[in-house]
Amino acid sequence: MTHATPSLDLGYSFCPNDTFIFYALAHGRVPAPMPVREVLEDVQTLNDWAREGRLPITKISYRAYFEVMDQYVALRAGGALGRGVGPLIVAREQLGDLNGKLVASPGSLTTAEMLLRVRHPDVRVVRMRYDEVMPAVARGEVDAGLIIHESRFTFHEYGLVRLVDLGAWWEGETGLPLPLGAILVRRDLPRATQWALNEAVRASLEYAYAHPQEPKGYIRQHALEMSDDVMQAHIDLYVNDFSLDVGAEGERAVRELYRRAVQAGVARASDRPLFVERP
The missing domain is CATH 3.40.190.10 (Periplasmic binding protein-like II)
Known part of the structure; x- marks a missing residue:
């Protein structure tokens, strides 16, 4: 056998x-x-x-x-x-202060959301699958979106603008x-x-x-x-x-x-x- x-x-x-x-x-x-x-x-x-x-x-x-x-x-x-790989916060237009704004996140256990909360502790978060974030921002369902993966290359196709590069912020803070x-x-x-x-x-x-x-x-x-x-x-x-x-x-x-x-x-x-x- x-x-x-x-x-x-x-x-x-x-x-x-x-x-x-x-x-x-x-x-x-x-x-x-x-x-x-x-x-x-x-x-x-x-x-x-x-x-x-x-x-x-x-x-x-x-x-x-x-x-x-x-x-x-x-x-x-x-x-x-x-380096140069970090999550981005995007919106339909420049928003200024993000505190109090509703931000779509790709998940509570993502490194991206952790950085968002450290950088902007007073945002309100709604969670959805990462590939649903940009469409939700474009439709105006949220004020901004936290994007990861290939979305950093395609957010312009949704008419969105970059507000914050959280990877650049991390590198500036730590040098790492x-x-x-x-x-x-x-x-x-x-x-x-x-x-x-x-x-x-x-x-x-x-x-x-x-x-x-x-x-x-x-x-x-x-x-x-x-x-x-x-x-x-x-x-x-x-x-x-x-x-x-x-x-x-x-x-x-x-x-x-x-x-x-x-x-x-x-x-x-x-x-x-x-x-x-x-x-």
Whole structure:
């Protein structure tokens, strides 16, 4: 009798940066400690699922990671950090003071909303899926919108103007890149497996860099009516050296974001390691 090799459910988003990074791993192009099965969802859903501990390995916003650190630890590879990558606040016209205004947010556990609340503590927030934010602003249902992902390239198409670049604000405040998303594995997995998954994610990205044409059909399949130019701009912006390894500067940025989350009362202090360690 033969037994099927156990697999791990791997959660990531439909966004081009994620499908680019995980194409090779999801399609068996690179070695992994065990097969993985792709589970594609929007980031807010993945954030919510992480609270339940549903997936053994998953994409998550750094803001949400700080709430599930008892169950998960971040990989060093596969994440989204960088400069010029931050969320934007957009509106139909320049508004001046945002305090008291109604702002559409892509989710309570997004890094974007955390930055919004630190920068503008008195805004009123209504939450919706990230791709619904700009249409809601354009229809006048909200005063402004907090946009992430490819929306930073397309908000002009909705007749909207940029009010605040929260990434530029963060960089000016800290001098550090902005941590947006991480790849988490469950802490109850053996350390050797955690590290092997880290290396598999890194190898998956290296494969995509070495064979840039091969993942394009897979990326296009999930790109939500995005043009090819926007799809590539999204990858170029959000996939970088920090995606191969968070590095010392990336670690400092994550620790600073965590410190501010604790200071703002939206995360509990913990002495658990933030990243997987080589066994």
